[in-house]
Amino acid sequence: MTLSGKHILLGISGGIAAYKASDLTRRLRDAGAEVRVVMTEGATHFITPLTLQALSGHPVRVSLWDEEHEAAMGHIELARWADAILIAPASADLMARLAAGMANDLLTTLCLACEAPMFLAPAMNRVMWAHPATRANAATLQERGATLLGPGAGSQACGETGEGRMLEPLDLVEHLHKHFSIGPLAGKKVVITAGPTREAIDPVRYISNRSSGRMGYALAEAARNAGAEVVLVSGPTALPAPAGVQRIDVESALAMREAVMQALPCDLFIGTAAVADYRAAVIAPGKIKKASDTLAIELVKNPDILAEVAARPDRPFTVGFAAETDHLLDHARDKLVRKHLDMIAANRVGEGLAFDQPDNALTVLWRDGIKELPQADKRVLARQLIELIADRVHDHA
Numbered sequence: 001m002t003l004s005g006k007h008i009l010l011g012i013s014g015g016i017a018a019y020k021a022s023d024l025t026r027r028l029r030d031a032g033a034e035v036r037v038v039m040t041e042g043a044t045h046f047i048t049p050l051t052l053q054a055l056s057g058h059p060v061r062v063s064l065w066d067e068e069h070e071a072a073m074g075h076i077e078l079a080r081w082a083d084a085i086l087i088a089p090a091s092a093d094l095m096a097r098l099a100a101g102m103a104n105d106l107l108t109t110l111c112l113a114c115e116a117p118m119f120l121a122p123a124m125n126r127v128m129w130a131h132p133a134t135r136a137n138a139a140t141l142q143e144r145g146a147t148l149l150g151p152g153a154g155s156q157a158c159g160e161t162g163e164g165r166m167l168e169p170l171d172l173v174e175h176l177h178k179h180f181s182i183g184p185l186a187g188k189k190v191v192i193t194a195g196p197t198r199e200a201i202d203p204v205r206y207i208s209n210r211s212s213g214r215m216g217y218a219l220a221e222a223a224r225n226a227g228a229e230v231v232l233v234s235g236p237t238a239l240p241a242p243a244g245v246q247r248i249d250v251e252s253a254l255a256m257r258e259a260v261m262q263a264l265p266c267d268l269f270i271g272t273a274a275v276a277d278y279r280a281a282v283i284a285p286g287k288i289k290k291a292s293d294t295l296a297i298e299l300v301k302n303p304d305i306l307a308e309v310a311a312r313p314d315r316p317f318t319v320g321f322a323a324e325t326d327h328l329l330d331h332a333r334d335k336l337v338r339k340h341l342d343m344i345a346a347n348r349v350g351e352g353l354a355f356d357q358p359d360n361a362l363t364v365l366w367r368d369g370i371k372e373l374p375q376a377d378k379r380v381l382a383r384q385l386i387e388l389i390a391d392r393v394h395d396h397a
């Protein structure tokens with residue numbers, strides 16, 4: 001059972017079952033997850049933030065008004081960071097506040113600001129759980145997409161016996177594991193190119209571009225979260241590889257092409273790399289001297305990796321990117337057809353746009369459809385794009 005590299009935001013609300021959150025944190029980390037803990041004020045009466053800090057390895061957040069924490073990792077960043085929110089225990093009060101859409105403490109604010117799937121492990125006295133108000137709140141939350149884990153039945157801390165016990169930590173971990181392993185890309189192999197390429201001119205100089213690799217890395221993470229086996233063929237970037245993703249480091253376009261061909265066949269190929277269109281015809285064996293006032297370097301065209309993948313008889317579902325400064329849609333549609341792609345994600349580039357930025361906005365085109373993904377953090381966009389791709393990849397012959 002693995003949650004390798006998954007970002008789990010663990011919310012703890014005020015109930016006696018909060019004492020089990022320490023074991024839950026350990027079990028989540030044992031399964032490979034990264035855990036960030038947010039407690040309600042009520043929860044701190046049952047268990048101390050210090051305990052959860054020690055077990056999660058990160059400072060625990062309680063207040064929305066904590067300047068130091070907001071400066072380190074703001075609540076919106078935390079909401080984006082999460083691959084899933086697990087609230088355990090979820091008290092009757094917390095469920096009521098969530099159902100009402102309130103944002104009157106840090107945890108409820110995060111829940112409103114987060115697009116990741118939400119799991120609730122209710123824990124309360126059996127009469128509270130059976131109360132029509134609680135039932136209605138639970139139903140509302142489920143209708144909006146939250147998953148209720150439990151509660152179980154048995155003896156309760158209040159001395160009664162009945163339905164309302166929080167599920168055991170290992171059962172909760174098992175549920176999360178199931179969620180991630182039956183994702184929409186489960187059983188699919190995905191190859192993604194990312195980052196810039198570096199084309200050597202001589203032993204110390206090269207031609208490259210401003211691509212940071214962020215979009216490709218975010219897509220690798222989102223594809224992994226959707227259950228795929230992911231190979232990330234990456235040009236030079238400063239980014240860490242998402243856990244559980246196989247990264248192959250390359251420098252030049254030719255090396256990237258070679259690594260991609262080695263990684264095939266696959267079910268889905270996404271070309272996010274900003275592959276240099278040209279490379280030096282000849283790489284000078286020694287450092288070029290500044291002898292003359294002008295210097296001409298002959299460039300030759302690099303192979304188009306994306307088009308080559310799409311032209312194979314065993315072609316995967318093939319997705320390209322089009323970074324353009326003008327006539328965005330015309331160029332993107334032209335590339336979709338010319339390179340025989342199944343889908344293309346177009347984004348505007350230029351001063352302060354897309355390249356080397358945490359945010360982006362995409363227009364996604366396929367043969368008979370179009371979808372705008374408005375400006376958002378690249379991790380959020382990646383999740384949306386993977387959903388869009390997953391809806392279509394299954395129809396691909």
Ligand code: C5P
Nearest residue numbers: 271272273275302303304305306320321
């Ligand atoms: O034609 P253009 O370079 O604008 O196409 C961009 C798309 O093609 C991107 O998905 C990029 O990763 C891919 N590409 C490639 N190999 C190249 C050039 C671009 O895979 N040599």
